[in-house]
Amino acid sequence: MGKILEALLTDQLRVDSVTERRSPEHQALCKKSGELHDQLAEMLNDRQKAVLTELEETNFEESCCCEQAKFERGFRLGALLIAEIFFEQNTFL
Secondary structure, three states, X not given: OOXXXXXXXXXXXXXXXXXXXXXXXHHHHHHHHHHHHHHHXXXXXXXXXXXXXXXXXXXXXXXXXXXXXXXXXXXXXXXXXXXHHHHOHHHHO
């Protein structure tokens, strides 16, 4: 097995957003989002908070589906690009 595949298998190489460093702009947006969430939660009653939580969970799940589809498409396009490069390698020799 290749080293990269083994690292993925054993969780030594992770490709989730937790392991990425956020840009200052991304950090600022995350902070603002949290602050706005807290402000909104203070204004809501328990039932409204439950609906907000359900909305957030649904948005998160939808976002995960979208990100998975984008990853798969990008991976497939990358593999096709590599195949194309190998197919035409003789033109450079």
